[in-house]
Amino acid sequence: MEDSKVPTIDPDFEPQSRPRSCTWPLPRPDISAVKPEGADGPESAAGTPPADEDKHEQQQIALEPEKVVVSEGGVVAGVGGATPRKGSSRRNAWGNQSYADLISQAIENSPEKRLTLAQIYDWMVKTVPYFKDKGDSNSSAGWKNSIRHNLSLHNKFLRVHNESTGKSSWWMLNPEGGKTGKAPRRRAASMDNSSKLLKSRMRAKQTKKAAAGLGSAAGGDADGGADSPNSSQQFSKWGVNSSSPSSRGSLDDPDMWTSFRPRTSSNASTLSGRLSPIAPGQEDEDDLPEEGLLGYPTGNLPPTLTETLMEELDLIDGLTLMTSHQGGASPSPAPPAPPTPLPSASTLLPRGSGFASFRQLQPPGLPQPPPSQSGGQPSGTQCGGNNNKPSNYGNSLFNPLPGPGSQGGPTQYAAHVPSSLEALLTSDSPPPSDVMMTQVDPLMPSPGGAGVMGMGVAMAGGRPKPNQLLMGKGLESHALAPLGMQSQHLHHHLPHSQLTLGMILSGMPQDSPQLSALKSQHTQLPGVGPHHGGCLSANTGGGLPGLGQFGAPSCFLPNQDRLPTDLDIDMFTENLDCDVEYIINSELMDGEGIDFDFDPIMQSGQSYSGPSSTQSSAHNWVPS
DNA sequence: TCCCGTAAACAGG
DNA sequence: CCTGTTTACGGGA
Numbered sequence: 001m002e003d004s005k006v007p008t009i010d011p012d013f014e015p016q017s018r019p020r021s022c023t024w025p026l027p028r029p030d031i032s033a034v035k036p037e038g039a040d041g042p043e044s045a046a047g048t049p050p051a052d053e054d055k056h057e058q059q060q061i062a063l064e065p066e067k068v069v070v071s072e073g074g075v076v077a078g079v080g081g082a083t084p085r086k087g088s089s090r091r092n093a094w095g096n097q098s099y100a101d102l103i104s105q106a107i108e109n110s111p112e113k114r115l116t117l118a119q120i121y122d123w124m125v126k127t128v129p130y131f132k133d134k135g136d137s138n139s140s141a142g143w144k145n146s147i148r149h150n151l152s153l154h155n156k157f158l159r160v161h162n163e164s165t166g167k168s169s170w171w172m173l174n175p176e177g178g179k180t181g182k183a184p185r186r187r188a189a190s191m192d193n194s195s196k197l198l199k200s201r202m203r204a205k206q207t208k209k210a211a212a213g214l215g216s217a218a219g220g221d222a223d224g225g226a227d228s229p230n231s232s233q234q235f236s237k238w239g240v241n242s243s244s245p246s247s248r249g250s251l252d253d254p255d256m257w258t259s260f261r262p263r264t265s266s267n268a269s270t271l272s273g274r275l276s277p278i279a280p281g282q283e284d285e286d287d288l289p290e291e292g293l294l295g296y297p298t299g300n301l302p303p304t305l306t307e308t309l310m311e312e313l314d315l316i317d318g319l320t321l322m323t324s325h326q327g328g329a330s331p332s333p334a335p336p337a338p339p340t341p342l343p344s345a346s347t348l349l350p351r352g353s354g355f356a357s358f359r360q361l362q363p364p365g366l367p368q369p370p371p372s373q374s375g376g377q378p379s380g381t382q383c384g385g386n387n388n389k390p391s392n393y394g395n396s397l398f399n400p401l402p403g404p405g406s407q408g409g410p411t412q413y414a415a416h417v418p419s420s421l422e423a424l425l426t427s428d429s430p431p432p433s434d435v436m437m438t439q440v441d442p443l444m445p446s447p448g449g450a451g452v453m454g455m456g457v458a459m460a461g462g463r464p465k466p467n468q469l470l471m472g473k474g475l476e477s478h479a480l481a482p483l484g485m486q487s488q489h490l491h492h493h494l495p496h497s498q499l500t501l502g503m504i505l506s507g508m509p510q511d512s513p514q515l516s517a518l519k520s521q522h523t524q525l526p527g528v529g530p531h532h533g534g535c536l537s538a539n540t541g542g543g544l545p546g547l548g549q550f551g552a553p554s555c556f557l558p559n560q561d562r563l564p565t566d567l568d569i570d571m572f573t574e575n576l577d578c579d580v581e582y583i584i585n586s587e588l589m590d591g592e593g594i595d596f597d598f599d600p601i602m603q604s605g606q607s608y609s610g611p612s613s614t615q616s617s618a619h620n621w622v623p624s
Numbered sequence: 625t626c627c628c629g630t631a632a633a634c635a636g637g
Numbered sequence: 638c639c640t641g642t643t644t645a646c647g648g649g650a
Binding site (some may be wrong): 091116117118144148149151152153159168171 | 639640641642643649
């Protein structure tokens with residue numbers, strides 16, 4: 001990592017002397033006055049540095065042509081475009097670049113395209129003259145805080161859980177999401193008005209956590225919503241590991257949240273879950289009519305829900321975008337690899353903005369950072385991710401479904417799965433094991449909570465192709481298959497459906513009345529309750545053969561199949577179907593058998609080695 | 625207003 | 638103590 005690349009920053013700028021902690025800006029003396037003139041003088045800023053910087057950025061950016069551009073925002077990668085700085089004096093002590101830009105560069109320059117916080121610091125110190133001095137402990141305070149702040153704040157940065165020992169998370173650039181400048185609307189950084197609500201929400205949760213930790217409403221939803229909140233939670237969990245299955249906990253898993261969720265889309269995960277069909281074309285902007293898309297009646301939703309939806313929407317947007325991209329754009333992206341394309345990196349890639357949430361997954365395998373896990377795929381391969389970067393991600397997922405199409409509409413739905421997949425992919429799994437997302441979810445806590453969702457996918461060693469990747473190449477048939485089958489047949493067999501649905505539902509938007517109904521039933525289902533538990537365990541426990549993606553593994557698998565039902569599920573079903581199909585297809589495509597092990601994280605612990613059987617259990621999923 | 629940088633409170637590890 | 642997240646504030650454009 002050493003700075004292989006050039007710092008884009010200007011070398012010119014020297015470290016200005018500043019008060020220790022102050023990073024750059026002087027305490028208060030006028031910044032402007034000081035800065036500009038700084039030793040460097042405007043010139044430097046204007047002249048050199050900028051130029052260089054731009055180049056770099058651009059180059060990088062170039063890598064991802066479409067993507068970047070694509071984003072609606074326009075701002076291109078945050079970097080290049082972002083730095084609008086005109087040319088005159090530098091804005092900051094170190095130059096015109098913003099922290100976000102610097103961070104982006106740092107990440108881009110890294111071989112893997114991901115860095116830990118500490119590495120970012122290092123990069124700064126090494127690369128940016130201004131920070132050279134400060135690298136050390138003392139001085140570092142302020143600017144490091146700012147770095148962290150920026151990482152957390154911007155959508156453009158994705159945090160990927162780093163399995164290596166104690167290391168901190170990897171930070172990557174969000175291919176699509178990035179654009180800081182103007183992100184679509186996300187509340188990312190600034191929160192202003194609208195965001196207030198969200199915040200409120202957030203806070204509420206937090207507060208709760210803090211306070212009691214009750215899960216009660218978890219989402220705050222409690223309120224009326226019946227379920228609204230759940231969804232989000234679910235995913236969150238899945239993201240990482242397992243989290244507690246326990247019912248109450250649904251909310252609780254703060255960890256999960258943190259981990260996987262991209263700041264912006266807090267709930268995004270939810271989307272993925274259900275994501276429905278977003279029509280490819282559609283992207284609404286901010287507000288999508290979800291209803292239309294999903295088909296759910298939004299109207300019913302309480303305000304809270306609404307918000308949730310919004311968030312979800314955001315995610316969706318992301319998805320949508322991705323999808324679009326696929327379609328349209330990115331044929332094949334970049335062929336070559338990026339400068340330092342590490343395979344793994346790509347693997348890791350976070351995916352689209354929306355997916356950010358997923359990204360967390362993390363690969364089990366990565367030992368350390370730069371890993372070159374590569375193993376398998378050529379750069380290109382990864383690329384799927386790589387190359388395209390973002391787009392691909394999406395693509396892979398989405399496109400794929402070639403034939404199967406069984407149902408017409410699936411495509412759209414595809415999104416669902418994909419998301420999951422992505423997540424998986426993202427994680428980049430390492431070799432042997434596979435990643436998976438398991439989600440367990442507590443959904444429905446109170447009730448009987450039966451709903452659980454777990455998605456697990458296992459990636460076989462390397463993923464062959466991007467597309468496959470998505471699926472994780474080796475999805476387990478077990479899980480998937482069953483599901484898939486079911487799903488496909490759902491119509492026919494609704495039975496499981498319910499469960500399935502439940503599970504899914506959890507991911508899905510809950511509010512629809514229909515859902516409610518389902519839930520109800522689902523709740524009632526005898527089996528369910530237990531299952532739920534069981535399932536969870538399973539998931540977490542790992543190993544289970546059964547569990548599959550949806551967490552419901554065993555449960556539904558074999559058993560029940562009969563439920564009468566005429567639930568309204570159809571609607572859902574469709575969605576489900578899609579997903580399932582998707583999955584199935586994918587699986588099928590992949591063909592591989594597999595076991596899944598889930599473990600999202602297994603890591604060191606037990607090996608995931610072969611047997612899913614035990615191994616998983618080893619984990620402790622259940623935290624508590 | 626929006627974006628950015630900075631400080632800081634907090635929560636987990 | 639480090640990492641992350643989130644608020645809040647102030648300044649510049």
